[in-house]
Amino acid sequence: xxxxxxxxxxxxxxxxxxxxxxxxxxxxxxxxxxxxxxxxxxxxxxxxxxxxxxxxxxxxxxxxxxxxxxxxxxxxxxxx
Numbered sequence: 001x002x003x004x005x006x007x008x009x010x011x012x013x014x015x016x017x018x019x020x021x022x023x024x025x026x027x028x029x030x031x032x033x034x035x036x037x038x039x040x041x042x043x044x045x046x047x048x049x050x051x052x053x054x055x056x057x058x059x060x061x062x063x064x065x066x067x068x069x070x071x072x073x074x075x076x077x078x079x080x
Contacts, residue, residue: 009025
């Protein structure tokens with residue numbers, strides 16, 4: 001996790017570990033507003049969350065590419 005360019009987190013603890021380690025990550029919220037969303041709201045990092053609806057509808061592609069590019073430049077600080 002520490003050496004990855006971008007971590008993909010689907011479970012609460014993976015997002016928590018990535019945030020604690022200060023590594024770049026994107027969190028996939030498959031619950032529609034559970035623990036991951038609450039955690040990211042508390043950290044003011046909702047921009048690092050992608051919903052399953054966004055993935056199914058293909059909305060995630062441009063955002064995903066921007067997140068990957070940005071994570072290479074400034075780890076753990078992703079664009080809005």
